[in-house]
Every structure is written in structure tokens, then in C-alpha cells.
Amino acid sequence: MVAHRPLTEVRAAHERFEAGGLPSEVVLLFRAHRWLEPGGSRRVFVAGSAAMEFSEVIRRRRMVRHYSDKPLEPEVVERILASALRAPSAGFSQGWAFLALTDPADRARFWPFVPVRVEKTPTMQDAPLVVVPLAHKEAYLDRYAEPGKGWADRSEARWPAPYWYVDTGMASLLMLLTAVDEGLGACFFGIMPEHIQPFREEFGIPDEYAPVGALTVGYRAAGLPPQNPGVEARRRNPEEVVHRGNWGVCG
Numbered sequence: 001m002v003a004h005r006p007l008t009e010v011r012a013a014h015e016r017f018e019a020g021g022l023p024s025e026v027v028l029l030f031r032a033h034r035w036l037e038p039g040g041s042r043r044v045f046v047a048g049s050a051a052m053e054f055s056e057v058i059r060r061r062r063m064v065r066h067y068s069d070k071p072l073e074p075e076v077v078e079r080i081l082a083s084a085l086r087a088p089s090a091g092f093s094q095g096w097a098f099l100a101l102t103d104p105a106d107r108a109r110f111w112p113f114v115p116v117r118v119e120k121t122p123t124m125q126d127a128p129l130v131v132v133p134l135a136h137k138e139a140y141l142d143r144y145a146e147p148g149k150g151w152a153d154r155s156e157a158r159w160p161a162p163y164w165y166v167d168t169g170m171a172s173l174l175m176l177l178t179a180v181d182e183g184l185g186a187c188f189f190g191i192m193p194e195h196i197q198p199f200r201e202e203f204g205i206p207d208e209y210a211p212v213g214a215l216t217v218g219y220r221a222a223g224l225p226p227q228n229p230g231v232e233a234r235r236r237n238p239e240e241v242v243h244r245g246n247w248g249v250c251g
């Protein structure tokens with residue numbers, strides 16, 4: 001249902017949005033609000049969520065480790081998961097799988113396998129969605145053994161990089177970005193090697209599927225601490241890492 005709102009309410013919602021909280025309690029549907037920002041904004045608010053400029057999605061993305069326990073709308077969960085399937089993959093192998101945990105009882109089964117996160121940032125357990133992306137190497141070896149590809153020996157030595165991890169990482173990033181686009185917070189974090197096998201056993205995951213980490217997604221906690229200033233301080237400049245034309249030609 002479309003609910004038009006007075007301009008004052010829109011502006012207040014916009015300010016709260018800019019301050020880091022999505023005004024999800026305000027149902028807004030506008031086609032284009034060029035009057036929201038001087039010079040005109042291309043931001044479009046839709047019911048209960050905000051589709052934002054891509055550059056803003058990139059700018060706002062950060063790992064969020066504190067959540068409210070507010071549940072996610074099922075369609076939001078589906079959009080986040082669907083976005084992973086839009087990721088590119090070598091040979092379109094799509095050698096990935098995603099364990100999605102939304103039921104509180106299922107999420108509770110997950111947290112013992114990441115004890116450091118539980119100890120350091122216990123509010124991560126409030127996140128209403130946990131996704132474990134899993135890389136499936138066999139799918140790549142099978143795909144490239146097909147006649148059109150011709151790597152019938154299935155040798156891993158042929159691979160310039162383990163693309164099963166690369167692609168599962170790309171899918172993970174799309175989920176992180178989609179969470180931002182939905183006005184949510186998300187975090188990617190590792191599952192340590194000693195916990196992988198017991199984790200597999202708990203959730204019935206076959207040996208050939210390798211978890212690359214896990215994501216939490218949810219509404220950012222009220223009073224979420226600002227980004228660690230160390231992150232911006234340590235962010236590398238293009239001058240340090242971009243080599244132009246020849247290695248060593250930076251800046």
C-alpha cells in the first residue's frame with residue numbers, strides 16, 4: 001500500500017536515516033524525491049526500506065557487531081539470500097551453498113562454534129539472521145571437466161586461484177551490500193578450523209562443502225558504537241596499493 005507522507009515527516013525520516021537508523025516504522029513510498037537534497041537526490045524510498053545510491057551503499061558498509069533483536073521481515077531475508085545468487089562464478093559453476101538460520105533455536109545451535117565472537121561481542125547473537133556461505137569445490141572440478149572446458153583430469157593445479165572460495169566470497173559481499181541497501185547492519189566473520197567439523201556435524205553439512213565464514217544480518221543496535229577510528233586510519237590509499245602501468249609506479 002502506498003502511504004504518502006507530509007514533507008516534514010519525510011525530512012525527519014531522512015535525517016534519522018542519515019544518522020544511521022532506518023525509519024522502518026514509517027512506511028514511505030515515493031518514486032523520486034529530488035527535493036530531499038539540494039541539487040536533487042536520486043534516492044528513492046520504498047515501503048519500509050530504502051534503496052540508496054550504490055556509492056552510498058559502498059560508503060556506509062562496515063561490519064556491524066551489535067544488533068537489536070528486532071526480527072527481519074521474511075521478504076528481506078529472501079532478498080538478501082537471492083542477492084548471493086547474482087554473484088559471478090567461474091564457468092558459472094555456482095559452487096556454493098548457504099546455510100540460513102533464522103529460527104532462534106537454530107541460531108542458538110550455531111553460536112557455540114564461534115566462541116570468540118560470543119565472548120567479545122555477545123550482542124551479535126541478537127542478529128535475527130545468520131548465513132553460513134559454503135564453497136563447493138567439486139562443482140568447479142565437475143564443471144571444468146565438461147567437454148566445453150576440457151579439464152577432464154580435474155587437477156586443482158590448473159586453477160589460477162581457488163575460485164570456489166573467490167566466488168563464495170563474492171556472493172558473501174553481495175549479501176553484505178544488500179543488507180546495507182536494506183538499511184540493515186551485517187558482519188562477516190570466521191569460523192575457526194577447530195570448529196569446522198563439529199559445526200558440519202551439528203548441521204548435517206557434507207564434507208565437500210567448506211564454510212568460508214559466517215554473516216550476521218539485522219537491525220543495528222541503538223547506540224551502536226561508531227566505526228573504530230583505527231579502521232579509517234589504517235585504510236590504504238590508492239597511492240600505496242595501485243600500481244599504474246608498471247609495478248612500483250604508484251601515486
Ligand SMILES: Cc1cc2nc3c(=O)[nH]c(=O)nc-3n(C[C@H](O)[C@H](O)[C@H](O)COP(=O)(O)O)c2cc1C
Nearest residue numbers: 061062063064065117187188189190191213227231
Ligand atoms: C575474510 C574476512 C574475515 C573476517 N573475519 C572476521 C572475524 O573473524 N571477526 C570479526 O570480528 N571481523 C572479521 N572480519 C571483518 C574485518 O575485521 C573488517 O572487514 C575490517 O576490520 C574492516 O572493517 P569494516 O569492514 O567495518 O570496514 C573479516 C572480514 C573478512 C573480509
